Amino acid sequence: MVKAETSHPPRVVISTFYRFADLADFRSLKEPLLGRMLRHEVRGTVLLAAEGINGTIAGPRLGVDAVLGWIRSDSRLAELRVRESFSEENPFYRTRVKLKKEIVTMGEPGIDPRFMAGAYVAPERWNELIDDPEVLVLDTRNRYEVQIGSFENAVNPETDSFREFPDYVRENLDPEKHRKIAMFCTGGIRCEKSTAWLKQQGFDEVYHLQGGILNYLESVPPEDSRWRGECFVFDNRVAVNHGLEPGSYDQCHACRMPISGEDKQNPLYEKGVSCPHCHERRTGERARRLAERQRQIDLARERGEPHIGQDMTPLMRERRRAKLRHKREQRESEQTGDG
Secondary structure, X not given: OOOOOOOOOOOXXXXXXXXXXXXXXXXXXXXXXXXXXXHOOOEEEEEEEOOEEEEEEEEOHHHHHHHHHHHXXXXXXXXXXXXXXXXXOOOXXXXXXXXXXXXXXXXXXXXXXXXXXXXXXXXXXXXXXXXXOOEEEEEOOOHHHHOOEEEOOOEOOOOOOHHHXXXXXXXXXXXXXXXXXXXXXXXXXXXXXXXXXXXXXXXXXXEEEOXXXXXXXXXXXXXXXXXXXXXXXXXXXXXXXXXXXXXXXXXXXXXXXXXXXXXXXXXXXXXXXXXOXXXXXXXXXXXXXXXXHHHHHHHHHHHXXXXXXXXXXXXXXXXXXXXXXXXXXXXHHHHHHHO
């Protein structure tokens, strides 16, 4: 009996992880890590710095496990903090390992979250904490992330990058006035660093959501949730909701901002070229390049080929093999006809 083909591909494992550690030799880890990711067909981006590792990768179960196993084989990274979700398609086009000054860029020297970070609060206890009227609930993310979802009554620092967060604190918060602060971010890493920095500045009672928003959305039932909206993620899913299922937002290919269905109805939206957030900044030449890119993406989809931006090497190899087969068949046909 012929086994029926399944109509759904195997689910892709998406793994988000980080670990603050003393990695003075971090440069030497790049090539072996990149090699393992490529060998196991795992895509995504991993950042390496002297202060540790931070990344999101996606691929088959065995491949992701192999990459994480290799990372954890280094005793300094054995306690890697990992969160997982799933998708029907790989949300990344490329495989990259980057060397950085910081694994999350704050621009403040002398911070070591291993020794000074704020107190963890499990998702199951988070509601109780933020319901306390004496607690200032602070979103550490950037404005474009906050605009599509946040916790009830959370303060939006209105920052465009994490580097601006220390200036926001200096200008708006006071250790004498703000005695209890509860902070949160997407996966926890920004809060590790920002709560450590706040404690350096004299803020004593500082808390942060363990595992970040992603852990909360996975752990807390929707009916008990204080979360409103969706959570921006840094991959092609754009946003997720409770249960870490893909949300309703898309992303502008020109400026990378999350865009809603309403944004797509705006006259300033042109698929792949501009959206209401970036329309005024586009130039004629850039608009032409983006329009051509979108045309190529649409053509690739019609042919059932990978989208532009993916590793095209396997596709190119297959095309070369197909051409060689065609030429060989032509030669054989000509030889048969001459005989």
